Amino acid sequence: MINTMDYQLKLASLISVVTKIPKEKLYFLIKEPTKGIEADWSINCFTLRSFIKKDGNEIAVEIEEKIRNIVHNHPFIFKVVRVGPYLNFILNEIYVFNELFTQVNKNFSSFVRSGFPQDNLITVVIEFPSQNTNKPLHLGHIRNIVLGQTLVSFHEFAGNSVHQVNLLNDRGVHICKSMLAYKRWGRNTTPNKSKLKPDHFVGKYYVTYSRHEAKLKQSVQKEIQELEEERKKSKTERDLAKIKKLKSVIQNSKYGKLQQKLTDMLVKWENGDPEVRKLWSKMNSWAISGFEQTYKIFDLNHEKVYFESNIYDKGREIVLDGLEKDYFVQLDDGAVIARFIKKGLPKEKVLLRSDGTTLYITQDIFLAMQKMKDYNYDMSIYVIGNEQDMQLRTLFEILSILGFSGKNIHYSYGMIYLKSGKMKSREGIIVDADNVVEDIRELSVQEVKNRYSNLSEKELNYRAQTIAMAALRFFILKYEYTRDFIFDLEESISFEGETGVYLLYVYARICSVFNKGIQDNIQVPYNPHKNAQIKWHYPSKIPAFSPYERNLILQLSKYPNVLFDSYKALKPHLLCRYLLELAQFFNIFYHECPILKEEKEIRELRLSICEIVRIILKHGLNLIHIDILTEM
RNA sequence: GGAUCCGUUGCCCAGCCAGGAUAAGGCACCGGACUUCUAAUCCGGUGAUCGCAGGUUCGAAUCCUGCCGGAUCCGCCA
The missing domain is CATH 3.40.50.620 (HUPs)
Incomplete structure (x- = not known):
């Protein structure tokens, strides 16, 4: 199966065509640039000197020229910018969104597995x-x-x-x-x-x-x-x-x-x-x-x-x-x-x-x-x-x-x-598993109570238990697994910052938007109360994306690759880091971009983005055995 | 003594396999944002000779060597 959203691979193929360097070799040379550089992917042509015996700057100029001639055949690229030996690729976010929307809605299961080879299944x-x-x-x-x-x-x-x-x-x-x-x-x-x-x-x-x-x-x-x-x-x-x-x-x-x-x-x-x-x-x-x-x-x-x-x-x-x-x-x-x-x-x-x-x-x-x-x-x-x-x-x-x-x-x-x-x-110097769970649960009971004093006992306990387990699991999984770490209940398990709770909060926020929409008779893609997707359509018009939406869309498009990398290396923390980043982008987007009060076109677009975030977030959390909450 | 792993800001932690642009986040601290779709959130700021010393390289947090510091393991135990 070909992962059509693996833009790193697509760029590798493109550069391979113009340089004759095998795309497998190019793949890992194409990197996400340092923060602050205006590019989605980039390659430093100095790294190609073992293939092309020239100065890195010259190589960059040559490749740039050749790519310019064929770049119109690759609509996922918006722009190629050369900075010294660097070739910076800026993706076309409308194209990416289009693909993302289609794949997530039409065939989510094959989308999330698109990084995985489907033959060679094994018994483990x-x-x-x-x-x-x-x-x-x-x-x-x-x-x-x-x-x-x-x-x-x-x-x-x-x-x-x-x-x-x-x-x-x-x-x-x-x-x-x-x-x-x-x-x-x-x-x-x-x-x-x-x-x-x-x-x-x-x-x-x-x-x-x-x-x-x-x-x-x-x-x-x-x-x-x-x-x-x-x-x-x-x-x-x-x-x-x-x-x-x-x-x-x-x-x-x-x-x-x-x-x-x-x-x-x-x-x-x-x-x-x-x-x-x-x-x-x-x-x-x-x-x-x-x-x-x-x-x-x-x-x-x-x-x-x-x-x-x-x-x-x-x-x-x-x-x-x-x-x-x-x-x-x-x-x-x-x-x-x-x-x-x-x-x-x-x-x-x-x-x-x-x-x-x-x-x-x-x-x-x-x-x-x-x-x-x-x-x-x-x-x-x-x-x-x-x-x-x-x-x-x-x-x-x-x-x-x-x-x-x-x-x-x-x-x-x-x-x-x-x-x-x-x-x-x-010597009895241990942190007992049952006690850890109980301590975190009590902590989350308090936190939930602080926010909602009128919840039923059952609902309170359900939320607290879900939050506690999310916090505990995520706290453990976000570390690279080979790493030793020091556990201190007070300091380590927090409900703020890089935590499972941060992720649950994003999910609940999205559901809250949808609930409000339903309440106001606005069509939304998902009904949290019924846990039901509602027939949804491609936004009738795509206006320009804000940087907040753009970041989210590109992050979402990387999900299949993250899954595969995480599986391949058996490193859950890669998935955890990804989900945190996704949640961060979402919270910024949520803060900067109103959704329901916007005109139809923008509202539909933003609701679509929310829905894709919701689906992917839920999927990722499910893989690390964290249950979601629609309200918290 | 030998083997294995680790050392990134006051603290936690990603990046290292596949060397490249200004080392990414979080906590804490300081200053801001709730009459608005949930402030468990967001924005700004302070804060790093990437343990030390060499080497390879045009270029090293990343590769190699040595050293220092820490952890673990080295039972005719389980």
């Missing part, structure tokens, strides 16, 4: 947020979920077949910690009885355990440190008697005994001890039912959930098979390892312990194979924070050694820090 598995079941979701998970959902939308929009899955890490030492604490201090109470959200209830015991452990650890802190130092020494220098003594002191301390209890419980779990298993499934079901409440707020549904408890000891056969094929190496003690020489990877990675048991990475290998069996995917995206960069690189390298065919992508997003530093769930 996207895994997130893959949390542990020992504590509630926190702010990091929110970023994970919000990013993951956006990737799902992007791929679905591209026409790919998308499978959204999760891996629940529901077994292991961390779960045993919550269990142990519950056994000791829980007194058989339940989330219901203690009036806690069930995952918070479970998390409470995890924190209790960790604090208790830290306290006990203190009494043998010195010994632990000494032991570590001794172990760091080379084998010949180690004082074996000292190590033995230190070990014994640690083991016999309260801390050591606690550690032993933990290990015992883990072994019991693995052996299927009924009592341990019963407690385990009880606590897990609490955690999961808590997660589900949070998922509901984020409208998160997985097609499939993999449970670590089902697969933790799988993958052994795959590794042994690899060993047989000499992909891996077996050590003297029986452990199977993979060796790497690539930069950025560890020298080796253990895949099977010397006793033959599996490790986390073994299960990861298995899961990759399982996903392939389940979905026969072309691409598998792991939405996981950048602290696991090395683990994922290692996993992908092993898969590649095994001749694994699927394309794996670690969608490695940045950490979220608090003013006080990194979140530490063990």
Whole structure:
């Protein structure tokens, strides 16, 4: 499909015709000029010197002449202006508006996809947020979920077949910690009885355990440190008697005994001890039912959930098979390892312990194979924070050694820090996901109340909830995803400036114009109350555009390209930045250009522009899972 | 110690892949705009040796090298 509104590409083709330089090469040389330059697109002919061995100014003069002869065949160009080595192109906004109006109204769906190739559709598995079941979701998970959902939308929009899955890490030492604490201090109470959200209830015991452990650890802190130092020494220098003594002191301390209890419980779990298993499934079901409440707020549904408890000891056969094929190496003690020489990877990675048991990475290998069996995917995206960069690189390298065919992508997003530093769930220093949502919601309840005191409780809550989620999602998505950021509820979540609320406001403003029009018996393109488009027509006459209208129209015409760039690079912030800019242009337009009180021709034109902004804004927000409001 | 990522105004952040004109926004601050289609908005102003030093280039925030500063990771844990 050809995107007729990709003027960058059209200009590249045009210049290609007169210079014989391939248009693919020219495409990226055509840029949007710095603000303040009167041009929509421009090319600096110095950049063409590798193709044409002349001075940049001369090249510009030559191209300009040649283009002048054929520019009348390209009505989308209004004017070409040469400034030194620069060729500046000014587009014909009436032509652009014409195309925009036609495409948006006649076939919106093919318009928004016009940057996307329609062949080559693929099957994609996207895994997130893959949390542990020992504590509630926190702010990091929110970023994970919000990013993951956006990737799902992007791929679905591209026409790919998308499978959204999760891996629940529901077994292991961390779960045993919550269990142990519950056994000791829980007194058989339940989330219901203690009036806690069930995952918070479970998390409470995890924190209790960790604090208790830290306290006990203190009494043998010195010994632990000494032991570590001794172990760091080379084998010949180690004082074996000292190590033995230190070990014994640690083991016999309260801390050591606690550690032993933990290990015992883990072994019991693995052996299927009924009592341990019963407690385990009880606590897990609490955690999961808590997660589900949070998922509901984020409208998160997985097609499939993999449970670590089902697969933790799988993958052994795959590794042994690899060993047989000499992909891996077996050590003297029986452990199977993979060796790497690539930069950025560890020298080796253990895949099977010397006793033959599996490790986390073994299960990861298995899961990759399982996903392939389940979905026969072309691409598998792991939405996981950048602290696991090395683990994922290692996993992908092993898969590649095994001749694994699927394309794996670690969608490695940045950490979220608090003013006080990194979140530490063990110490309970976290920003809890449910609390964040609740705090923002309360904030928006206040804001809505300040403006409208007479709303029904239901309407108030609906608006506040929509605004809160828009603010939260947009706040996360507007940052480039690899970037770390510092979260401070007070300062970070604002309803002014570059926010999701700013975008919602534009949408509500447009609806408000339409409502007023309907009220005054003026024909408008959309009825917000009925959520219905009204039969609309091309403006009967196009007078000259003001700069405010012109900016908006050109911005609107770029939408398909932004969508594709955003999808291609999996960078939601590109779409977010675009929508902000669109909203900015709209607010300026709204401020400068009266709509309903204008004469018919101008009114129809401006209403048409409003409607296109509304449609595109809604579409963009929908892709990043932000619901719109027709009144706010 | 090694690996990976990051460093742009008082603060937040885009631009870096594909080097070019006056480095784009937002917050905060100062000054303006609501008898008008929603002021959760708009207009104006103040504010940047793009971490430092070299190199490549006619030209570097962008590419290369070194250094400084910060984060993360480097388990037969999960």
